[in-house]
Amino acid sequence: MTLIIRKEGKAHWVFECRRCHVRGNSQDYFRALEHQQWHERTLEHATKPMADSLGIFAEALTELAERFVDSVASAFKPLADVLAPAPNRPHDPTLLRDRRKWGGR
Incomplete structure (x- = not known):
């Protein structure tokens, strides 16, 4: 009790x-x-067991979501490395149009 x-x-x-x-x-x-x-x-005493159980459920759901995100991120990590732009290419498209350095069109 x-x-x-x-x-x-x-x-x-x-x-x-x-x-x-x-x-x-x-x-x-x-x-x-x-x-x-x-x-x-009081409402506090009546809802305390339900609130505690929902807190445990929320923690378990958060842990499951974190594991899922980690597994998806680890699966796409090699693909992200392949699709990454070359380190010497500029991010600005106007610089890519400059034929003197990047070849342009």
Whole structure:
């Protein structure tokens, strides 16, 4: 059980929800019990298990996508090396039209 009510001292009762990391202090057991019941009705407590499971699913999906991208990149790496322009050719098309150096048309 993730919900705990315990007495820590004289007139000091503590309510804890370990799942949500919520802690509440009160003077008597009845108020601690009310705090517990109030917390159980909150949206945070109701959606915490679903949010945790979605976080695990999102991490697994991210890891799968990274592996896929790495495998595709490694498959196309030799092709990228072949299709890369020669290192001595300029990237500017106007320089390629200069017949004196590059041969032009």
